[in-house]
Amino acid sequence: MVSSCQNISAAYIHQINSQTIDLPVDSQPYISIPESEYLELKNQVGYWKSMHQKALLREEGLKQEIKEKDGQIRDLKNRLFGKKSEKKTSKTEKVNPKSNEPKRPRGQQLGSEGHGLTDRPDLPVVDEQASFPENPVCPCCGLPYTLDGSTGPQTQIIEVEVKTYTRRIVRQTGTKTCLCQGVPQTITAPMPPKLMPKSPYGISVWADILLNKFHYCQPTNRLLNQYEELGLPISAGTITGGLKRLKELFDPIYNNLYLQQMTEDRFHQDESSWKVFEEIEGKIGNKWWLWVSRSESVVYFLIAPGRGADVPISYFENTRKDKIIVVCDRYSAYKSLANKMPFIILAFCWAHVRRDFLDAARKYPELEDWAFCWVKKIGALYHINNQRCVSFDKALPVQWQSESFKKQHGSLIEKMNEMAQDRDAFIESHNLDGTNSTLLFNAKYKILESLKNHWDGLSVFVEHPEVPMDNNKGENAIRNPVTGRRNFYGSGSVWTAQLAAMMFSIFKTLGLWGLNHHHWLNSYLNACAVNHGKAPEDLSYFLPWEMDEVRLDKLSKPLDTS
Template structure:
């Protein structure tokens, strides 16, 4: 019995151990078991241990699966939150694009970015300051109207006697009217009999811009300026003329514009040559619809590129948006600075032309921070901090640039202050890129800033250049207005005419020339040349004009300008 009890204790793991506590009285009582009962107890103990082991393994498996499910759902939750945040950011961005203000000079942003001391100067007439009064336009022709009185005294019936002097009032009026210019060519009979002259000699015909055309130069000047400078659709212009009693068919206007295109092309080509002689250019592009099918091209989207220097502007219409366009426009250019945005074609052009350096636009970088602030409200303070730094950089560079142009000795101090600010901005960018607490949208903006940093700080070594590419964007404004009003061009030749006219008008704007004055003089010269380009084209190129002719072209009286 003692052996049996010992075997049972060994089977169920109750062998006395020195580490056990002191046995209780019932621990010392012995129980007599049969062999069968012993075997059954051993089998049950083994079964319970097996069930317990399987239960423990099952619990461990369920726990591991639960942890994996938690990790998977946590990852899924993070992805959904990120997608929701991106969707909400996109909604805020689209809402701002559709319903928000188009200008970036909002009061809320300017209040954060105010770098000048004191409150900003209010707009309009300043309180306590003397105004300039009405502007006198003495150069305009005057029509004098005499107003007299034919009345008597209402009480006694006696008349009025004239008093010296008048009390004058000036009213500005504008009068637009169409008229027929009838040219009577007188005929003569020669008095001699030598036969050198025909039997009837007629005075020469009037100069015509378009052979056998009935529309004069003034009509074509108005049509070209109305469409390509002021963005008015052709059908609306014809309707305006019709209201004034001048009915012109759409086909007549269209065919006449097609015939004028070759006359204006040489001026644009000369402007392109002048552009290539520069050393600093602005470039940008925008879409332009050409509603004419072209083999191998899907859709009607073309691109209108603009290249601007200090003396010339050139527009290029091309079906592609590749680097071949700037390569063709700046052909044979060995070195210079090209102010652009971050479009890849310009970077490729710079790789193919190592002498041309890219100056990247700070305004685009500023828009990245503004977009991050709008799309992710949690980043507002961080983004506005960067916008404030960029605003301070603009103010410092404007002062530094003016001092450099004037040869001011204070330029060195301004230059050192600007470089110190740029260095602090670079260090802040590096520190924030290393900060993992910042959101992914902030890191994306900072990575973009870091990628284009070399082009963004090119202005430090070239004080004369701008911080942004706004000059090119302003040059594209007539094209954008025209695209909005008349959608684009109906054919390739009309698109090329639009690019040519915008090139000519943009160049005239660079020189401060009145476009109506210049265009009237040039088209009159073409008319005197028999509807061809003038023989002396240099007389109409601003960079070839003397000061007297430039002054005359900048005025409004085109009748005194020699167009021959």
């Protein structure tokens, strides 16, 4: 046996380098190396193989990370620069091969009959006479026309006049003509009621400030600039002091909104951030939260320092109902609310589920067809439910509804079952042992797993047709305050934030009942002025659910200032 330490002879190496040797096909030259070197090389082969495998895995992970980052970039670019809409058309829907007709433009079509001038019966009419600037004469002979006082066709021009003025009140006095003792010799007519005894500004000014700031969401500084251009300079400190006084007048209305809402059993919940620039002990930062609760007759806003479940839990602790349905998104605070209060049923929003699929299609173009297939399924649910609700009678339970309702109800249940089967088929056909842990699969799995986990809440509308499929009512209610937050960046103190929540609640509730904000606000502030600057004792004239039809109709019309 040749020793392992024996080397190839130099003559043999020279022979190989200097001439061609015809070797059999299967024969290979052998090189003898020390055994220790052989074992070391063998170990290195295993090491470098494992390192190569790790490099491949790392490269695959980096590719997945790049793809995920690209998806996030596409999503953020769309949010920042894209259209502010969830509507998106897939590649297969962009072209309709069965029709070559051009897409119908939006709005009124060219050549179609218009609706004509809109009647405005609530506007007062001010008559004016249009006269000739000079006596008209015949252009041929120069003889004058006879102006007999007759009039021609009428022309209407709508104007808006905004002006400021000073009410100079001259109080009438009287002198007694009798000889009665203990009676003043001279008496003076009483002053008209004032909202704030020491303030020179009348009710119309404070009503305009409240409407502009909390209904039209204009910054106070912009309103002050407008007043200055109208010849009425007012300092910001004067406005702040007046608003602090007004907050006390609206507290009773605000409390009655809450008490009324606690008698109802259908709610839409949402929340949004709100800045409060005041340092509070135990509170870090200036980020607070504006919560909204919309029921059938009331929209109620609440300002809170946090976004935890303690806010809705404390809010619903005074409810008078044994069962409540809350339409909301999938935020964990609402889930904690339902766990703490079992009589509360959460109805999750289908619009958020639809948004999950749209976001996936936007982030990962490879998932567009799959995502829009599910969006189409959700659209079919909306369509069937809308047809079902047309024939729904709120006075009857589901089992006693009409045949038309039962037909659509059955179709809705069938469609829901089909979606659940498709969802479960995907989840069950893929395991998570690593063989399917790709980025695209994980994106699909995450959406469908969430759909399965929230299915009970997403199915509440099936047996409760009065409950909508989405939380659009709640999100629409908070849209105006969010506009205000963007315009004037929140509130400078806690009490101003509370006033904002108070006025948002009042104005949104008035809009829910179709009342004119300007008319209601002036009526209420006048009642406060009559009551010597305090809230009236009887609030039934100002709470919409306690008004009769005559008063509701009166307050729904513009305020007559003539």
